[in-house]
Structures are given as C-alpha cells and as structure tokens.
Amino acid sequence: MLKLxxxxxxxxxxxxxxxxxxxxxxxxxxxxxxxxxxAFGAFAALVPAPPDPWSVWASRxxxxxxxxxxxxxxxxxxxVGQGVEPGWIYARAVAEGIxxxxxxxxxxxxxxxxxxxxxxxALRRRLxxxxxxAVDRQLVRADDPSPADGDRRTPPTGMSKDWYVxxxxxxxxxxxxxxxxxxxxxxxxxxxxxxxSGLAAFAFGALGAAVAARxxxxxxxxxxxGAAVAAxxLGERRKALIxxxxxxxxxxxxxxxxxxxxxxxxxxxxxxxxxLLESEHKAWLPQMIATQRPPPTPQAAQG
Numbered sequence: 001m002l003k004l005x006x007x008x009x010x011x012x013x014x015x016x017x018x019x020x021x022x023x024x025x026x027x028x029x030x031x032x033x034x035x036x037x038x039a040f041g042a043f044a045a046l047v048p049a050p051p052d053p054w055s056v057w058a059s060r061x062x063x064x065x066x067x068x069x070x071x072x073x074x075x076x077x078x079x080v081g082q083g084v085e086p087g088w089i090y091a092r093a094v095a096e097g098i099x100x101x102x103x104x105x106x107x108x109x110x111x112x113x114x115x116x117x118x119x120x121x122a123l124r125r126r127l128x129x130x131x132x133x134a135v136d137r138q139l140v141r142a143d144d145p146s147p148a149d150g151d152r153r154t155p156p157t158g159m160s161k162d163w164y165v166x167x168x169x170x171x172x173x174x175x176x177x178x179x180x181x182x183x184x185x186x187x188x189x190x191x192x193x194x195x196x197s198g199l200a201a202f203a204f205g206a207l208g209a210a211v212a213a214r215x216x217x218x219x220x221x222x223x224x225x226g227a228a229v230a231a232x233x234l235g236e237r238r239k240a241l242i243x244x245x246x247x248x249x250x251x252x253x254x255x256x257x258x259x260x261x262x263x264x265x266x267x268x269x270x271x272x273x274x275x276l277l278e279s280e281h282k283a284w285l286p287q288m289i290a291t292q293r294p295p296p297t298p299q300a301a302q303g
C-alpha cells in the first residue's frame with residue numbers, strides 16, 4: 001500500500017511540475033509581448049509626420065503595439081482563466097499531502113497506529129480524500145511510477161528515526177533554506193528592475209523637457225515595462241514566502257532541538273513534524289491562489 005501511495009505522490013508531483021512549467025511559459029511570453037508593445041508604441045511617436053517617407057512606419061509601429069498588447073493580455077488571461085496556474089497549485093498541494101501521509105503510515109503514527117489491514121484501509125481512504133479535491137477541479141494525476149530499482153526517497157518498511165531525521169526533517173530544512181534564498185534573490189532583482197525603470201523614465205522625462213518632446217512617450221513605455229516585470233515577478237507573493245519559509249526552517253530546527261533534549265518516539269516525532277508541514281501547506285494554498293499573476297491589459301500595455 002505504501003508503494004501505491006508513493007506512486008500517487010510522484011504522479012501528482014509530476015502533474016504540478018508540468019503545469020508550473022506551462023504557467024511560466026505563458027506568463028513569460030505575455031510579459032515579452034507587453035514590453036514589446038510598450039516599445040513599439042513609444043517608437044511610433046518618434047516617426048516623422050507626413051510627407052516624410054518614414055511616416056508610414058508610425059501606423060505600423062502603432063499596429064504592432066496594439067496587436068502585441070492584445071496578445072499579451074490574452075495569454076495572461078489564459079494562464080489564469082483556463083485554470084493552468086490554479087491547477088499546478090492544487091496539484092502540488094495534493095502531492096505534498098500524500099507525501100506526508102506516506103511518512104505517517106511508515107511510522108505507524110496517528111490513524112495508522114498498529115499497522116496491518118486497518119492502517120492500509122485508512123491510508124486508502126485518505127488518498128481518496130486528498131485526490132478528490134483535485135479531481136473535482138478536473139485535474140488528472142500524471143503517470144510517474146517508481147523506477148524498477150525503487151525511489152530512494154520512499155519511506156522504507158521499518159523506517160528508523162535516524163532515517164526520518166536525515167531524509168525528511170533535514171531535507172525539508174535544506175529545501176526551505178534554499179527556497180528562502182531563491183526568493184530573496186528574486187525580490188532583490190525586482191527591486192533593481194523597479195529602480196532602473198524609474199530612473200529611465202526620469203531620464204526620458206528630462207530629455208523630453210530639455211531636448212525634444214518626442215522622448216516623452218518613453219516615460220510611459222518604461223513605466224509599463226517596470227509594472228509588467230513587477231507583476232510577472234510576484235513581489236508580494238515572494239515577500240510572504242520568504243517569511244513563511246524562514247519560519248518553517250526555524251520550527252523544524254526547534255523540533256530537532258527538542259528531540260535532542262527529550263527524545264521522542266518515532267510516531268510522535270513524525271506526527272509533530274508532519275502536522276507542522278501540513279499546517280504550512282494549508283496556509284500556502286490560499287496564499288498562492290490569492291497572489292496569482294494578474295493578466296496584463298491592452299490599456300496598460302500601450303502605456
């Protein structure tokens with residue numbers, strides 16, 4: 001039964017990875033379209049008026065800006081409106097929920113105490129419950145069974161406390177630390193992009209006032225690009241995740257520290273750890289849904 005449950009975890013984790021990659025492609029393409037539309041709109045203002053032979057490019061640039069902004073808005077709406085982004089979030093939540101139940105089952109913790117047929121039936125019911133939340137949203141588990149030589153991450157039969165500490169608690173501490181650092185780097189990058197975009201808009205404004213008014217449209221273009229990048233980078237989501245991941249790292253380290261002072265039994269250690277991880281996952285799901293990327297609009301793209 002444990003192998004069946006672990007293969008279910010692998011399938012939902014794969015579905016989440018596939019959908020997350022798809023969301024990334026949709027939103028990156030939308031971002032590039034919006035940025036290009038802003039640039040074309042600004043360049044259209046630089047084209048000389050008729051009868052200059054280059055005047056024909058004004059309408060071409062303006063047309064390209066309109067088309068690209070519409071494409072960007074459409075792609076952004078598709079990523080959210082068609083359920084791609086919510087899909088990967090729910091698939092990941094189901095995968096993590098099943099993974100947690102696998103560790104509880106291997107440790108015979110909570111409803112799986114005593115093992116045997118009763119524990120196997122309890123795990124089956126729990127899997128059905130977790131998967132139903134995703135199936136009701138028309139999500140399908142991907143096919144990703146464990147390889148023939150096994151998955152080293154699978155909780156072993158007769159799992160020891162040392163194995164759990166090394167392969168679950170310490171692994172999660174390392175994951176949260178790395179995820180926190182990754183989001184901090186991204187947040188710093190977003191701040192620099194906002195600063196550079198603001199300085200560029202200021203520079204174009206100065207050029208427009210002191211040199212030629214034709215530079216003024218680039219103020220809106222740079223503002224649009226900065227706003228689009230900020231939306232793509234999900235700054236508010238990253239700030240929340242940084243705080244959440246740091247707190248989870250400290251909490252897991254506290255569990256290990258308490259276990260050093262007063263060693264707990266394997267079922268008790270697993271129950272405390274998995275309860276903590278489950279609480280984080282339950283908070284993560286609505287937080288991610290609430291901070292989805294807003295689709296760009298043609299008006300914003302045109303500056």
